[in-house]
Amino acid sequence: MEDLRNVIRDIPDFPKKGIVFKDITTLLADAKSFHRMVDLIAHRYIGQKIDQIVGVEARGFILGAALAYKLGTGITLVRKPGKLPYKTIQKTYQLEYGTDTLEIHSDAFKPGDRVVVADDLLATGGTVAAVAELVKECGAEIVECAFLAELEFLKGRERLPLDRVFSLLKF
Incomplete structure (x- = not known):
């Protein structure tokens, strides 16, 4: 590595x-x-039943699309408000200074879909915690959250509502 x-x-x-x-x-x-x-990263999920990759705006789209292609799944996008064309659900979450909001299509998953959330970097964990809530609200099961890198000193992993977190690189 x-x-x-x-x-x-x-x-x-x-x-x-x-x-x-x-x-x-x-x-x-x-x-x-x-x-x-x-x-x-994809090697971790080969042989598991993964229905969708969830790509988090914006660099998570890059990793997510590549993983979806490699694993033969589709990709679902989580975006900032007003960027998705169909009915959405939103989650507003706390940042260090202020708040931010993310959206997902309300019909993004079939009930029980197994998904991997993909993003480039795990820092404080606020964004991915919000994504996890959106995914669960849509009826999908998160198999794991996968990151290219993690800034361990920020302890973002501790903020996530699940223990299935993988980071390829740790700083």
Whole structure:
């Protein structure tokens, strides 16, 4: 995994002073690293009955679409308000400074669908906790939440309402 870690670029003081941003665009742009990342994460779910991948706006769409293709499933998108064209349900959640809202189509899943939630980074866990509530409200079962990377010092895993969390890389 060290080879994948080394492809991710650190951007100091972004988006604000004191934060070191993990820039995954360098990994996404490197074909060998991107393929390896997708293969390593997808391998966890081969042989399990996975009905859908849930991609979280916006970089989760990239990982989610690649996983869905690799696993032969569809992908369901969780988006910011006003971006989905059909009936939606919303979840507003707390950020460090303020709130944010996410939406999913109300008919995104069949009852009992087994899904993997995919996102690029697990930080504080607020976004994925909200996604988990939306998925459950739609009647699906979360098999696992899968991340390319996790910032362990932020303890986001502890905020999630489930214990099935996988991060390929930990910082």
